[in-house]
Amino acid sequence: MVIVTEFPRPVRVIEHTLIPLRDGTKLAARIWLPEDAELHPVPAILEYLPYRKRDGTYERDSLTHPYLAGHGYAGVRVDIRGSGDSDGLLTDEYAPQEQDDALEIIAWLAGQPWCSGAVGMMGISWGGFNGLQVAARRPPALKAIVTICSTDDRYADDVHYMGGAKLTAGFGWASFFFGAMCLPPDPALVGARWREMWLQRLENVPLFLEPWTRHQRRDSYWRHGSVCEDFQAIQCPVYAVGGWTDGYTNAITRLLKNLSVPRKGLIGPWAHAYPHFAMPGPQIGFLQEMLRWWDHWLKGIDTGVMAEPMLRAWMTDSVKPATYHETLPGRWVGESIWPPVNRKPLRLHLCDDGLLRSERAPLTSRDICSSQTVGKHAGNWCPFGRAADQADDQREDDSRSLVFETEPLAEIFEILGAPVVTLELMADRPVANLVVRLCDVLPSGESLRVSFGILNLTHRDGHESPAPLVPGERYRVRVQLNDAGATFPAGHRIRLALSTAYWPMIWPSPEASTVTVLAGALDLPQRPAEGVDASLSSLPEPETATPERPTAVGPGVVRIERVGLELGTEGRFKFDISDDDPLSAVAEMQRSQTLARDDWQVRVETSMRLSCTREAFLLQASLRALEGPDEVCRRSWDCTIPRDHS
Numbered sequence: 001m002v003i004v005t006e007f008p009r010p011v012r013v014i015e016h017t018l019i020p021l022r023d024g025t026k027l028a029a030r031i032w033l034p035e036d037a038e039l040h041p042v043p044a045i046l047e048y049l050p051y052r053k054r055d056g057t058y059e060r061d062s063l064t065h066p067y068l069a070g071h072g073y074a075g076v077r078v079d080i081r082g083s084g085d086s087d088g089l090l091t092d093e094y095a096p097q098e099q100d101d102a103l104e105i106i107a108w109l110a111g112q113p114w115c116s117g118a119v120g121m122m123g124i125s126w127g128g129f130n131g132l133q134v135a136a137r138r139p140p141a142l143k144a145i146v147t148i149c150s151t152d153d154r155y156a157d158d159v160h161y162m163g164g165a166k167l168t169a170g171f172g173w174a175s176f177f178f179g180a181m182c183l184p185p186d187p188a189l190v191g192a193r194w195r196e197m198w199l200q201r202l203e204n205v206p207l208f209l210e211p212w213t214r215h216q217r218r219d220s221y222w223r224h225g226s227v228c229e230d231f232q233a234i235q236c237p238v239y240a241v242g243g244w245t246d247g248y249t250n251a252i253t254r255l256l257k258n259l260s261v262p263r264k265g266l267i268g269p270w271a272h273a274y275p276h277f278a279m280p281g282p283q284i285g286f287l288q289e290m291l292r293w294w295d296h297w298l299k300g301i302d303t304g305v306m307a308e309p310m311l312r313a314w315m316t317d318s319v320k321p322a323t324y325h326e327t328l329p330g331r332w333v334g335e336s337i338w339p340p341v342n343r344k345p346l347r348l349h350l351c352d353d354g355l356l357r358s359e360r361a362p363l364t365s366r367d368i369c370s371s372q373t374v375g376k377h378a379g380n381w382c383p384f385g386r387a388a389d390q391a392d393d394q395r396e397d398d399s400r401s402l403v404f405e406t407e408p409l410a411e412i413f414e415i416l417g418a419p420v421v422t423l424e425l426m427a428d429r430p431v432a433n434l435v436v437r438l439c440d441v442l443p444s445g446e447s448l449r450v451s452f453g454i455l456n457l458t459h460r461d462g463h464e465s466p467a468p469l470v471p472g473e474r475y476r477v478r479v480q481l482n483d484a485g486a487t488f489p490a491g492h493r494i495r496l497a498l499s500t501a502y503w504p505m506i507w508p509s510p511e512a513s514t515v516t517v518l519a520g521a522l523d524l525p526q527r528p529a530e531g532v533d534a535s536l537s538s539l540p541e542p543e544t545a546t547p548e549r550p551t552a553v554g555p556g557v558v559r560i561e562r563v564g565l566e567l568g569t570e571g572r573f574k575f576d577i578s579d580d581d582p583l584s585a586v587a588e589m590q591r592s593q594t595l596a597r598d599d600w601q602v603r604v605e606t607s608m609r610l611s612c613t614r615e616a617f618l619l620q621a622s623l624r625a626l627e628g629p630d631e632v633c634r635r636s637w638d639c640t641i642p643r644d645h646s
Contacts, residue, residue: 001277002543007070009034016085016189019078021104028053028085028189029078030061032069037114043143043298044074044109045120048102048134049127050083050090050177054186055565055595060274062548067287070545073294074115078105082201085185089204092211094129094154094225102134110141117141118298122290124148124274125248133225136233144237144297146290147255149248149272152231155222155463157250159382160212163479164459164466165433166507166646168575168587169247169381171610174209175573175589179606181205182623183593187600188563195627198602202633207621209608210637216644218463231258238263239293243270244316245280245328245390247382250483253417256310256338264293265311265338267485269328271385276542279385280325285540309334309532313485315414318440318492321448323379323388332539333416333485334532343527345420346413348406348494350520355406355494359521368402368500369514371579375435375502378449394439394447398497402517405441405495413488417525419451419481421496424519426475430468431645432457432513435502436479438522440486441493450488453481454506457515458645466645474518496522501582504575508582510614510643557594568594586611602627617641 012035018026030053034042045068051057057077065075081101082090091097110117119141121131128150135145151157160170182205184198215221223229238259240252244267252265266289270278275286292303316330351361379391421436434455440448458466460477469475488494500515501508550558550567557568571591578584587610594603605624612618618640625633 001283002541003546004067004070004543005546007067009036009070009072011035011066011069013066019105019108021101025081025087027078027081027087027101027105029076032065032075033114034069034072037074041114041116042072042074043118043120043294044076044112044115045122045294046076046078046105046109047123047127048078048080048105048121048130049123050080050181051126052084052180052183053077053079054085054189054563055560055567056084056180058548058560059550062546063277063544064274064287066545067543068291071291074109076109083181085189087197089201090181091206092208094133096224098130099133099137102130103137103139106134106139106141118143120144120146120294120298122146122148125150125272129225132227132234132238135236135238136227136230138233138235142236144239144293146239146241146293148241148274149243149246151248151251152226152228152254153251154226155218157248159247161216162381162506163454164217164456164463164646165454166213166216167381168504168507170212171209171587171589171608172573174212175591175606175608177208178205178608178621179591179593179604182604182606182625183595184602186563186565188597199632202623202625202635205623207619207637207639209610209621210619210639210641213617213619213641216646217466228254228258232260234259235261237261237297239266240264241266241275243268243275243278244314244485245269245271245383245385247272250418253311253338253483262306263310264305264308267311267313269314269316269330271383271390273385276544281327283542285542287543288540309336309536311335311338312536313416315416315485315487317487318442318448318489320442321391321393321446323390323392325390330487332533332536333527333530334536335416336532339417345523346526348522348524350404350496350517350522355404355496355522363519366402366517367514368498368517369512370499370501371400372501372503372508372512372577372582372585373579374400374499375505378502378505381505391449394437394449394497395445397499398439398447398495401437401497401499403495403497405493408443408491408493409488411490413494414486414527415525416485416527418483419525420523421453421479421481422476422521422523423479423517424474424476426472426516426518427457427469427513428471429509429511429513430458430471431509431511432469432515433500433502433506433509434477434479434515435499435506436481437497438481438484439495439497440488441495443491447495450486451481451484453479454502455479456646468645494524503577503585507612507646508577508585509646510582510612512580512582564597566594566596568596583612583614612643616643
C-alpha cells in the first residue's frame with residue numbers, strides 16, 4: 001500500500017460542524033476539503049453512518065476522505081440522527097427518518113459555498129444500504145453512488161435471515177449495535193449537553209434484536225428499505241462493489257441485471273472491507289478507481305470508466321481451505337453485460353454414482369438427519385478477513401452430510417454466477433432446514449467450500465407466506481447458492497453436500513427432522529474463456545492518505561491521540577448446542593465499553609441471551625450505564641417471541 005502525503009490540492013479538515021434540519025435537529029459532520037474550495041467549489045461525497053465518526057470509523061476515514069479531498073472533492077462523514085455526536089434518537093436500521101434526514105443533508109451540502117452543487121454517496125455495509133435507499137428517493141443533487149458490501153433485499157440477503165432460516169450473525173450484529181447506540185456524544189464537541197443527550201439515548205434505546213426476531217417472514221417491515229421492490233426508482237448511476245469472501249455479494253449481479261441506469265459491478269476476493277485495504281488480497285487502488293467514477297459522473301470528465309465491461313470479477317484459483325487467507329490467487333475476468341447472453345449452465349444430476357451429466361442415472365432415495373453440530377467448519381456468515389473467520393476444511397462436515405460428487409475432472413472448469421440445486425424431497429416434520437454446500441475436493445481429500453445456500457423448507461414457495469410441510473408429501477424445491485467465481489482444476493472433484501443443520505451459522509428448526517431426497521440436479525454457471533478478459537486494463541496498486549493509528553495503553557484499551565480519548569472494550573460471546581437437541585441452542589453475549597478523558601469516564605455494560613422452546617424464541621437483555629462510579633441507568637428486557645415456521 002502506498003501512503004500519499006501530498007495531494008494535487010492541499011486539504012483542510014473541519015473537525016465538527018452541525019447540519020441543521022427543518023425539525024430543529026442538528027447532525028454532526030466531519031468534512032475534508034481542498035483548501036481553495038470556496039474559490040473553486042467541488043462536488044461533495046457523503047458517507048452517512050451510525051458508527052461514530054469521532055471514535056468509531058476514524059481509522060478508515062483517515063485513509064479515504066483526505067485522499068478524495070486532495071483530488072478535488074469534499075469528503076463528508078455524517079453521524080446519523082441519534083448516533084455519535086448527532087442530536088435525536090435512532091430507532092432502528094434504515095428507518096424512514098434516516099432517509100428523510102439524508103435528503104436534507106444532500107440539499108444542505110449542495111448549497112454550501114464550497115460545493116459545486118453535485119453530490120455523490122459512498123459507503124460500505126450500512127453506508128452501502130442507505131446509498132441505494134437514498135438514491136431511490138431521487139434527491140436532485142445526488143448524481144451517482146458507490147455501494148459496497150450491501151444489499152437490495154433486507155430480508156433475503158442480509159445478516160438476519162438466509163433462505164428463511166434465522167442467522168445467528170444477526171445476534172452478533174445486534175450485540176454490537178445495541179452497545180454502540182448506548183454510548184454518549186463527546187463532551188469536547190457537544191459541550192454540557194452531552195449528559196442530557198446520553199440519558200435520552202439510554203432511556204429510549206430499543207432492543208433492536210426484538211423486532212428483527214419477531215418479523216420472521218418477508219413482510220412490510222423488511223420490504224421497507226429493500227430497493228428490489230422497485231429497481232426503477234433509482235435514477236442515478238450505481239457502482240456496486242463487493243468480494244467473494246464477504247456475506248454481501250449476491251446483490252451486485254441483481255443490481256446489474258435489474259437496474260436501468262448506467263451501472264458497473266466489481267467483485268474481488270475480499271471480505272467485508274473497502275477494497276484498498278480488504279483481506280484476503282490482492283487489494284487494489286480502489287480510491288483511484290472511485291476517482292475515475294466520480295470524475296465521470298460528478299465533474300463530467302471522460303475517464304473511460306464507462307467504456308469498460310459492466311462487471312469485473314475475480315476468478316479465484318483453488319486453494320487449500322483455511323480460516324484465514326492473506327491473499328487468494330486468481331485473475332480478473334470481465335463481462336460486457338450481466339447476465340451474459342447465450343450462456344447455459346452445466347447440469348449435473350444427483351445419482352447413486354455421484355454427480356453425472358446423464359439424467360437417466362438412477363438415484364435411490366436418501367435420508368438426511370444431521371447432527372445439530374454440523375456446520376462447525378462454516379466460518380462466519382460475514383467474514384471481515386482480519387482473523388480466523390472463514391470456512392476451513394469441510395471434510396468433517398461433509399462426512400456427516402449427504403454427499404454427491406463427480407469423478408476427478410479431466411480438465412479445468414470455471415464458474416461465475418449462482419449455482420442452483422433443484423430437488424424433489426419429503427420431510428417427516430412440519431418445519432425443516434436444508435443446507436446445500438458446493439465444494440472443491442482436492443486430490444489430498446481436503447474440501448474447499450466454494451458456495452452454499454440455505455432454505456427453510458416452509459419457505460419453498462416464497463418468503464412472504466411460509467407453509468408447514470406435510471410429512472410424507474413430495475415437494476419440488478429450488479435452492480439458489482451464493483454467487484461465486486471459482487476455478488476447479490483438473491484432477492479435483494466437484495462435491496455437493498446436503499445437511500439439515502448448520503450450527504452456529506443458522507438457528508436449528510424446532511425438531512430434528514429427516515429429509516428424504518428423491519431426485520435432484522445441480523446447475524453450475526460454467527464460464528468459458530472470453531476475449532474480453534485479455535483486454536481488461538490492469539488495476540493500480542492501492543493508495544491511501546496517512547493512516548491514523550490509535551495508541552495501545554493497556555489490555556483492550558487504546559488512545560486516540562488527536563482527540564485525547566481513551567476507549568476500552570471487553571466482551572464474551574458464546575454459541576452452544578447439544579449434538580442431539582435443537583432446543584438446547586443458546587447464544588450469549590456480555591460486553592463492556594468505556595470512554596475516558598482526563599477525569600471524565602463513562603462505562604456501558606450490555607448483555608444479551610437468545611434461546612428457544614419448540615414454540616418460541618426467548619430473548620433476554622440488560623443495560624447498565626455508569627458515569628464515573630455512579631450508575632445512571634439500568635434497564636432489562638425479557639421477551640417471548642412466537643416462532644413463525646422457523
